[in-house]
Amino acid sequence: MKEYTMVVLVKQVPDTQNLTGEAMKEDGTVNRSALPAIFNPEDLNALEMALQVREEYGGTVHVITMGPPSAVEVLKEAMYRGADRVYLLSDRKFAGSDTLATSFALKQAIQTKIPDFDIVFCGRQAIDGDTAQVGPQTAEKLDVPQLTYVESIQELGEKKIKVRKLIDNGTEIVETALPVLLTVTDTANEPRPFIAKKLLKYRKAACEFDLPKILPRYPQFKTKEELKNFLKKKGLFIEMWGLEDIKANKDDVGFAGSPTMVKKIESITLTGKGFKKIEPTDEGIAHFVAELIEDHTW
Numbered sequence: 001m002k003e004y005t006m007v008v009l010v011k012q013v014p015d016t017q018n019l020t021g022e023a024m025k026e027d028g029t030v031n032r033s034a035l036p037a038i039f040n041p042e043d044l045n046a047l048e049m050a051l052q053v054r055e056e057y058g059g060t061v062h063v064i065t066m067g068p069p070s071a072v073e074v075l076k077e078a079m080y081r082g083a084d085r086v087y088l089l090s091d092r093k094f095a096g097s098d099t100l101a102t103s104f105a106l107k108q109a110i111q112t113k114i115p116d117f118d119i120v121f122c123g124r125q126a127i128d129g130d131t132a133q134v135g136p137q138t139a140e141k142l143d144v145p146q147l148t149y150v151e152s153i154q155e156l157g158e159k160k161i162k163v164r165k166l167i168d169n170g171t172e173i174v175e176t177a178l179p180v181l182l183t184v185t186d187t188a189n190e191p192r193p194f195i196a197k198k199l200l201k202y203r204k205a206a207c208e209f210d211l212p213k214i215l216p217r218y219p220q221f222k223t224k225e226e227l228k229n230f231l232k233k234k235g236l237f238i239e240m241w242g243l244e245d246i247k248a249n250k251d252d253v254g255f256a257g258s259p260t261m262v263k264k265i266e267s268i269t270l271t272g273k274g275f276k277k278i279e280p281t282d283e284g285i286a287h288f289v290a291e292l293i294e295d296h297t298w
């Protein structure tokens with residue numbers, strides 16, 4: 001029976017769903033330092049779907065995040081939940097990437113490091129950037145079909161996949177060939193909690209960035225290299241890939257590879273202007289709906 005090679009793309013995001021007074025700066029941009037960093041919620045659903053495929057059919061779940069050193073925390077969380085291998089895609093040259101440059105880097109990482117993938121899982125959307133572009137753009141660059149808004153996998157064969165996806169006012173069953181990229185919605189499943197045994201093991205996991213900080217905790221090792229080899233042997237070293245590791249061109253990532261220009265940021269405060277009473281009758285509601293359609297609110 002086929003074993004599936006799966007890649008889950010996860011993003012660390014500021015917790016924009018729990019905004020406090022300091023969450024926004026005066027210029028209207030998000031004050032990232034005032035918000036806790038969390039696992040993008042729908043990426044947890046994507047990870048859960050991949051773990052369920054591994055449980056039912058067998059395979060390996062690889063998790064990649066592109067971000068600053070602190071993004072290693074979402075990789076650890078992925079391990080606590082059962083991911084097999086995790087990788088941090090991080091390089092100063094990636095800074096300033098828009099969705100096009102982000103998806104280019106992710107595509108390069110997958111193609112260079114995990115070229116025999118069967119399924120790439122993404123969340124439908126990140127709660128900070130909110131564009132829902134990275135999944136579809138990555139699929140296009142990988143030249144594989146994309147199935148978006150996926151709620152469940154109905155059938156998985158050696159060469160084909162059938163899924164149920166959300167559409168306006170209902171669902172749709174669609175089938176395509178493997179390899180494929182799926183974007184997964186928050187209605188797909190209930191992400192599993194941390195597994196206690198894995199938490200105890202992997203909380204000590206570290207990547208290159210962490211070595212100088214944690215070296216004093218291991219007096220038996222004199223150098224970073226010795227510590228790194230020890231962590232590798234224990235399966236606790238988190239691999240990190242930079243621009244050269246994924247054979248990317250610096251002009252395709254970061255500011256250089258990002259055609260998006262942010263011209264102006266505005267902070268918009270919505271205020272209510274009085275209220276209108278609608279009669280709770282068929283006629284009252286019909287009149288209200290007609291008004292909404294007329295002024296393009298609906």
Ligand SMILES: Cc1cc2nc3c(=O)[nH]c(=O)nc-3n(C[C@H](O)[C@H](O)[C@H](O)COP(=O)(O)OP(=O)(O)OC[C@H]3O[C@@H](n4cnc5c(N)ncnc54)[C@H](O)[C@@H]3O)c2cc1C
Binds near residue numbers: 065133
């Ligand atoms: C001009 C410009 C400059 C920017 N500069 C920066 C910057 O300097 N630093 C910065 O942090 N952001 C920057 N951004 C934001 C950045 O482009 C987006 O956050 C990023 O491309 C993801 O887009 P999104 O949040 O809309 O994700 P979506 O497209 O909504 O995400 C969909 C799914 O794609 C996957 N995904 C998205 N991002 C990642 C990732 N990084 N790693 C792994 N999987 C991912 C996840 O599965 C996610 O659920 C910049 C944006 C613009 C327009």
